[in-house]
Amino acid sequence: MLSRPLLRFVRDDKRIPFMRGRYIGLATSAILSLLSVGLFFFPGLKLGLDFRGGIVIEAQTQGPADFDRLRGALAEHHIAAAGIQKFGADNDVLIQLDAPSAGAAQEAATQNLVDTVRKVVADAQPGTKILRADAVGASVSRELFRDGLLALVSSLAMILIYIWVRFEREFAISAVVTLILDLTKTIGFLAITRFEFDLVMVAAILTILGYSTNDKVVVYDRVRENLRKYRSMPLRELLDLSINETLNRTLGTSSTVFLAALPLAIFGGHSLSGFATVMLFGIVVGTSSSIFIAAPLLLLLGEKRLRR
Amino acid sequence: MMYYNRLKMMGVLAVCLIGALLCVPNFIKAPSSTMPWRQIHLGLDLRGGSYLLLRLDRESLAADRLQTLEDGVKQVLLAKGLGYHDFQIDRATKTLSFAARDATESASAREAVKTLPSAAPDEYAVSEKADRIVLTLNEAALTRRTRDAITQSIEIVRRRIDGTGAIDPEITREGDDRIVVELPGISDPERIKKLLGTTAKMSFRLLAPGVPGPVAPPGASILTDISSHEPLAVLDHVEVDGADLTNAAPQQDTQRGGWVVTFSFDRAGAQAFAATTRANVGRRFAIVLDNQVISAPVIETPITGGSGQIEGNFTAQSATDLAVMLRAGALPAPLAVIEQREIGPSLGADSIRAGAISLLVGLVLVIVFMALFYGRFGLYANIALVANLVLMVAILSLFEATLTLPGMAGMLLTLGMAVDANILINERIREEVGKGRTALAAMQTGFERATSTIVDSNATAFLAHVMLFVFGTGPVRGFALTITIGIVTTLFTTLMLSRLLMVRWYALTRPTELPV
Numbered sequence: 001m002l003s004r005p006l007l008r009f010v011r012d013d014k015r016i017p018f019m020r021g022r023y024i025g026l027a028t029s030a031i032l033s034l035l036s037v038g039l040f041f042f043p044g045l046k047l048g049l050d051f052r053g054g055i056v057i058e059a060q061t062q063g064p065a066d067f068d069r070l071r072g073a074l075a076e077h078h079i080a081a082a083g084i085q086k087f088g089a090d091n092d093v094l095i096q097l098d099a100p101s102a103g104a105a106q107e108a109a110t111q112n113l114v115d116t117v118r119k120v121v122a123d124a125q126p127g128t129k130i131l132r133a134d135a136v137g138a139s140v141s142r143e144l145f146r147d148g149l150l151a152l153v154s155s156l157a158m159i160l161i162y163i164w165v166r167f168e169r170e171f172a173i174s175a176v177v178t179l180i181l182d183l184t185k186t187i188g189f190l191a192i193t194r195f196e197f198d199l200v201m202v203a204a205i206l207t208i209l210g211y212s213t214n215d216k217v218v219v220y221d222r223v224r225e226n227l228r229k230y231r232s233m234p235l236r237e238l239l240d241l242s243i244n245e246t247l248n249r250t251l252g253t254s255s256t257v258f259l260a261a262l263p264l265a266i267f268g269g270h271s272l273s274g275f276a277t278v279m280l281f282g283i284v285v286g287t288s289s290s291i292f293i294a295a296p297l298l299l300l301l302g303e304k305r306l307r308r
Numbered sequence: 309m310m311y312y313n314r315l316k317m318m319g320v321l322a323v324c325l326i327g328a329l330l331c332v333p334n335f336i337k338a339p340s341s342t343m344p345w346r347q348i349h350l351g352l353d354l355r356g357g358s359y360l361l362l363r364l365d366r367e368s369l370a371a372d373r374l375q376t377l378e379d380g381v382k383q384v385l386l387a388k389g390l391g392y393h394d395f396q397i398d399r400a401t402k403t404l405s406f407a408a409r410d411a412t413e414s415a416s417a418r419e420a421v422k423t424l425p426s427a428a429p430d431e432y433a434v435s436e437k438a439d440r441i442v443l444t445l446n447e448a449a450l451t452r453r454t455r456d457a458i459t460q461s462i463e464i465v466r467r468r469i470d471g472t473g474a475i476d477p478e479i480t481r482e483g484d485d486r487i488v489v490e491l492p493g494i495s496d497p498e499r500i501k502k503l504l505g506t507t508a509k510m511s512f513r514l515l516a517p518g519v520p521g522p523v524a525p526p527g528a529s530i531l532t533d534i535s536s537h538e539p540l541a542v543l544d545h546v547e548v549d550g551a552d553l554t555n556a557a558p559q560q561d562t563q564r565g566g567w568v569v570t571f572s573f574d575r576a577g578a579q580a581f582a583a584t585t586r587a588n589v590g591r592r593f594a595i596v597l598d599n600q601v602i603s604a605p606v607i608e609t610p611i612t613g614g615s616g617q618i619e620g621n622f623t624a625q626s627a628t629d630l631a632v633m634l635r636a637g638a639l640p641a642p643l644a645v646i647e648q649r650e651i652g653p654s655l656g657a658d659s660i661r662a663g664a665i666s667l668l669v670g671l672v673l674v675i676v677f678m679a680l681f682y683g684r685f686g687l688y689a690n691i692a693l694v695a696n697l698v699l700m701v702a703i704l705s706l707f708e709a710t711l712t713l714p715g716m717a718g719m720l721l722t723l724g725m726a727v728d729a730n731i732l733i734n735e736r737i738r739e740e741v742g743k744g745r746t747a748l749a750a751m752q753t754g755f756e757r758a759t760s761t762i763v764d765s766n767a768t769a770f771l772a773h774v775m776l777f778v779f780g781t782g783p784v785r786g787f788a789l790t791i792t793i794g795i796v797t798t799l800f801t802t803l804m805l806s807r808l809l810m811v812r813w814y815a816l817t818r819p820t821e822l823p824v
Contacts, residue, residue: 003823005683012742050782058655107363111645115498130495133650140361140647144781151779155772162768200714203776203787207721210772214725214765218732221761249735252681253728256674260724263669264717269662271353272717279721 009251010244018243018291019236019299025292033181036188045190048198049134051148053099053141055114056134062127064090073124077116087270092131095121099138107137148202155206159213167220170306174297175216178289182212182282189281195274204275208282211257215250215290222246223298227306235303239295247291254287310752310811317812320804324695330702348704351712351786352490354660356653358497360489361482362504362643364461366454367399369641370445373453374404377432377443380424381406390417394440402445405437417441454485457640462487464636465643468503471632487643495652499629507598507642508633510550512581515592515604516541531594533601535621540601542594547584550597552577556634558627561619567627569618571634578614586610595620597630663716670720671697678727682734684823685810689730692806696726699797700790712786722794728765729802733758738824747822751814755807762803770795 010016049056070093071084083096095117100109114135122128136144156179164172186205190197222242230238243250261283264276298306312320330346338345352359374397381404385392391409398405408417418441422434431449435442462479465487469477478490491500516528518541524530528541556571573581584593585607594604595618603620622630674693678686700719704711737754745753770792777788 003684005681005686005824007680009681012738060654107644107646111501111648114648115501118496118498129652129654130650131652131655133648135648137646147779147781148784151776151784154779155775158771158775159768162771166764199780199782199784200787203714203780203784206772206776207787207791210769211725213768213772214728217765217768218761221764245739246735249728249731252731252735253725256677256727256731257721257724259673259677260670260720262673263666264720267662267665267669268717269659271659272662272666272713275714275717 009248012248014247015240015244016247017240019240019296021292022296022299026296029181029185029289029293032188033184036184036191039188039191040184043191045187045197046194048196048201049136049141050198051141051145053110053136053138055095055097055099055110055117055136056132057095057097057114057117057121057130058087058132059093059095059121060129060131061091061093061125065093066125067093070095070121070124073120074117077120079113079117079120093121093128099136099141107139110135110137144199148199152202152206156209159209163213163217163220166217167224168302168306170298170302171220171224174294174301175213175220177297178216178294179209179212181293182285182289183209185285186278186282190278193274193277195278200271200275201278204278204282207279208286211283212286212289215253215286216294218249219243219246219290219295220298223295235299235306239299243291243295250287250290254283258283310748310755310814312808312811317808320808323800324698324805327695327699327702330705331698334701334705346705346708348701349708349710350656350660351710351715352492352649352656353651353713353783354656354663354711355492356495356651356656357490357492358494358500358651359647359649360491360497360501360504360645361647362465362487362489363646364454364458364485364487364640365642365644366450366485369454369457370402370450371397371399372641373427373431373445373450374399374402376426377404377424377445380426381421381443384420384424385417388416388420390420392417402450403442404432405440405442407440411439414439414441451484458485458487460640461643464639465489465504467636468632469500471636472500472503472629474500493653495650497648497650499625501645501648503629503633504643505645506633507639508550508636509598509638510553510634511546511596512548512584513546513594513596514543514584514588515594516543517591531596531599531601533604535603540594540604542596542601547593548573548577548580550634550638552580553634556631558622558624558631559617566619567622567624569620569622569627569631569634570615571618572615575614578612581614581616582610582612586612602630659713663713667716667720667723671723674723674727678730682730682824684813685730685734685737685806688806688809688813689727689734689802691809692730692801693723693726695805696794696797696801697723699801700794703793703797704790709789710786711790712783714783714787715790718787718790719794722791722798725769726794726798726802729758729762729798730806732761733802733807734824737822741822741824747814747819750822751810759803762799766795766799 065086067084085094086092087094097113097117100106100113114133118130118133160172160176163175183205186208190201195201219242222245223239226238226242258280261276261279265273265280268276333345333347378395378397382392390413392406395406408414418434418436421441421443423429428449430446432443432445435444458481462481466479469489474491475493480488482488491497494500516525524541527545528543530539531542532539552573553571554574556569559568559570561568589607589610592604592606594601603618675690678689682689700722733754736758737750740750740753773788773791777785777792780788
């Protein structure tokens with residue numbers, strides 16, 4: 001009968017000396033994060049419609065799209081399309097417009113513009129179907145950005161408070177420092193891949209942080225247990241032991257989350273595949289940072305205090 | 309940890325069974341209309357439709373209030389025999405100011421305007437500045453007015469949208485000054501936008517006698533005729549107000565072709581209209597909608613029946629829309645569309661397919677992984693995983709929650725994270741076996757030790773996602789909602805159901821070795 005597991009990541013008695021590579025790990029992470037911060041300023045994130053404001057229209061023409069005609073028709077109405085491009089099939093058109101310049105009537109102008117563009121496109125190529133038409137006014141985009149940031153900051157604060165209450169100070173500090181390193185790398189990844197940064201991406205980043213925290217909590221839980229169990233073991237050895245003991249679990253859970261997010265990245269369509277790809281990146285970063293960053297930081301911070 | 313009494317066992321199974329039953333309404337039609345048939349709503353991104361975010365114009369509401377205050381102040385001062393001059397409304401500072409006839413009357417005028425019958429007691433503050441008496445609107449009171457206006461507007465918006473025949477529109481309040489309108493299936497919201505963007509304050513007013521010039525005579529304003537673009541000098545005095553209408557309907561004009569809107573007044577309106585038309589035969593009167601003249605016919609005979617018709621170059625649709633607006637009543641203040649999202653039905657169907665395929669493939673991948681890496685206990689984890697999905701759907705159905713594409717992503721990630729608890733338990737049991745414990749003792753300690761870790765890790769995730777739900781907007785909320793529900797169902801299926809399966813297996817076979 002199907003009973004015993006067929007596969008395993010690492011043998012139970014395997015003891016990998018992770019702490020030996022602690023400086024390499026920390027240095028690599030620091031360099032990557034610094035590079036990411038640089039990427040955040042140049043070229044910066046590509047803001048999505050939610051945070052940028054403006055108009056996005058996806059249309060499907062009957063037969064191949066005639067881009068020159070569409071461009072001409074928009075120009076006739078004095079509409080400067082920031083981008084009109086093919087996406088996917090030959091008859092899929094994506095039109096992006098910036099929000100009309102600021103002013104009292106800005107909101108109304110944005111809303112009128114989207115109606116005009118719809119009509120122009122439908123007239124230029126009869127039979128065109130509008131798949132999606134979004135128009136976000138400037139004041140709304142500012143609010144969405146603020147709300148997104150608020151959600152991010154408050155979640156981080158909750159995580160910090162929780163770990164602080166459940167563990168000792170060293171644990172909380174090294175967890176939050178690790179999370180910030182994870183966060184910066186994710187932002188660097190967004191800057192490189194040019195995925196649009198919008199509300200859904202905020203959710204992706206928060207999920208990555210939540211997942212990464214979860215991973216750290218499990219390792220820390222074991223460290224705390226071992227601190228009580230092996231009263232004379234040096235902290236460095238103890239951390240290695242704890243990581244190795246939880247290694248199969250760490251790899252197992254990362255794999256299942258990775259496997260769950262993978263089909264989303266492949267089949268999720270363009271609205272979710274970016275989200276899922278960022279998640280996949282985050283899972284890899286979050287898992288490796290539990291081993292190579294969070295534990296070494298704990299060693300640096302707690303060598304004196306945790307192990308007298 | 310290793311013992312389930314009969315009651316607890318039945319309880320766990322009953323929850324799973326009820327969960328399965330709650331999912332049923334999502335897949336088959338209700339056998340009768342009286343049965344409670346709760347199902348998950350599909351979000352607009354999956355179903356196709358339009359989302360509009362409207363904001364009430366607070367400034368114009370404030371300006372309206374200041375105008376009302378001005379009228380109130382004049383009345384009170386007149387009644388007390390006090391003189392006044394030079395009324396000024398400053399929209400930016402939300403103040404109304406005027407000067408008393410002379411300095412001796414200033415104090416009594418100030419005292420007199422402290423309370424007005426037409427305003428709430430704390431609606432404004434009175435002060436004196438450079439010989440002028442200043443009434444400043446109170447922000448808190450204005451916010452209260454805005455909230456009231458939103459409540460009123462929601463009702464009017466609902467009536468207007470119902471008038472267009474839209475199918476299950478959802479109209480909800482958001483914050484103090486906003487309304488969200490969700491229209492499933494409507495793929496061209498332009499008409500609705502126009503319908504909601506019109507205040508529809510209607511009035512019947514006489515034209516000033518004489519030829520209209522570029523300057524309005526006193527007591528009149530120059531308004532433009534919508535169809536002929538002719539400037540008309542319309543008296544400010546309202547003969548009959550649109551609020552006195554009881555009915556309005558579009559009708560085909562059999563004589564001249566085209567469409568007209570017929571209307572009828574209530575008793576007061578009918579009397580006023582009869583009196584006006586009787587006294588002014590031969591003069592023109594204007595039907596004014598939001599400061600534009602729709603039509604300005606000549607009064608040929610007195611209209612005493614309390615009903616009439618508006619001719620104004622209407623099409624079938626514009627006549628219907630005007631009738632809808634007149635029936636629904638005027639909005640207390642203009643509403644502006646500040647965000648619009650529209651998803652075509654075919655894109656929605658694509659998203660459902662993409663979400664469903666991802667969910668299925670993801671589920672299969674996780675199940676295969678667990679079977680390969682955790683054997684028999686992995687199989688139990690998989691049973692719990694399917695139950696987890698069922699329970700998530702059940703809870704979403706029970707609350708008739710809205711499922712969006714990010715929500716489906718949340719479900720999928722929950723499934724990926726859910727087996728974490730099983731992995732933690734299995735790894736613990738394996739460690740205990742490695743230390744040479746008996747099967748029973750290993751399972752016992754494994755469950756005990758793993759439980760605290762499981763609670764810890766899920767608690768952090770739970771807190772983070774509750775925050776996300778509270779502070780998030782739009783797609784983020786749908787995602788946070790399914791994950792938060794998922795964490796609760798995960799704790800149940802892993803700590804109760806999969807453990808129950810493991811414990812029952814142990815009780816039935818009494819193995820000496822564990823399949824870890």
